[in-house]
Amino acid sequence: MKLSGGVEWALHCCVVLTAAADPIPAARLATLHDVSPSYLAKQLQALSRAGLVHSVQGKTGGYVLTRAPAEISVLDVVQAVDGANPAFTCTEIRQRGPLGTPPEQCTGPCPIARVMGAADAAWRASLAAVTIADLAASVTTDSGPEALPAVGAWLARDPD
């Protein structure tokens, strides 16, 4: 049970993109977070494929959020980067072996799959209830009202 490490980077990027109106290049986001530029680019590509950010090419290109921060849930980001596959996959063990249940009796999922599926649904519901806007608001509460605008100004400034 492990989540891809890129999820953390992608979430941070989405939060800071809240404070920027113009497109921000991946390299600048990597400098801000002090992480590998090449690998962060990979995560942003995943966000782009999922339609959460819009990519702009050319000299003044970069990434911009496609929707309002309140319309992007944490679950959207997690699923874009880590994939939407459920953590548990039932291999139908009940049908195997000498006492295997006949397939015609296996109409619905087995009890174990039901329990794991319910837990997965609870996990997803918890993530779907929080949006990027909520995260930005929490950052403001934690670090003060000037924190996010300062990041936005730094992103817009020319590279040193």
Add this chain to the structure above:
Amino acid sequence: MKLSGGVEWALHCCVVLTAAADPIPAARLATLHDVSPSYLAKQLQALSRAGLVHSVQGKTGGYVLTRAPAEISVLDVVQAVDGANPAFTCTEIRQRGPLGTPPEQCTGPCPIARVMGAADAAWRASLAAVTIADLAASVTTDSGPEALPAVGAWLARDPD
């Protein structure tokens, strides 16, 4: 986000051990489920290390549940096999880079870690609410009252 495949095997083993009073060898459980005996042994060792099953050596040895099925939660089994580490680990990105937050301001976990932690807690709570006894009852509902006793009788019988 992926769960170890051995979790499914371990859960099935715990359910069928409900129907057996005497120790059952790992090889017999592997035959019943038609899975690799060597790898299933590894999962049972994990259950043994966690104290969920008691291992008996010698000619009539095998594995027995240590507690009543109603006292073993699905979460116990999952954590024994897959580990108790949370899926998300915060690397404190907020402290890195040119605009990093000073460590003295980082008293509590960052907003992203809080959200992921809450989702993890919801997932665990959902798994902790179901016991092995509940799973056995569901099997009885699904496959009839004679299903589990039949498995118990097959396990006790001498190998063919």
Add this chain to the structure above:
DNA sequence: CCAAACTCGGACAAGTTCTATCCGAGATGC
């Protein structure tokens, strides 16, 4: 209008974790 520079996008290796297996230590029953 042209050229240069900067951007994203997908294809390419390295490291690490999970999967699968084997043989030795220990205990039981005959």
Add this chain to the structure above:
DNA sequence: GCATCTCGGATAGAACTTGTCCGAGTTTGG
């Protein structure tokens, strides 16, 4: 006392995640 059966940990192989690179396309400036 001995043979046999059991678990337990240490050992190779496969799959995935992580990390990196260079080419295609677009925009700015002269």
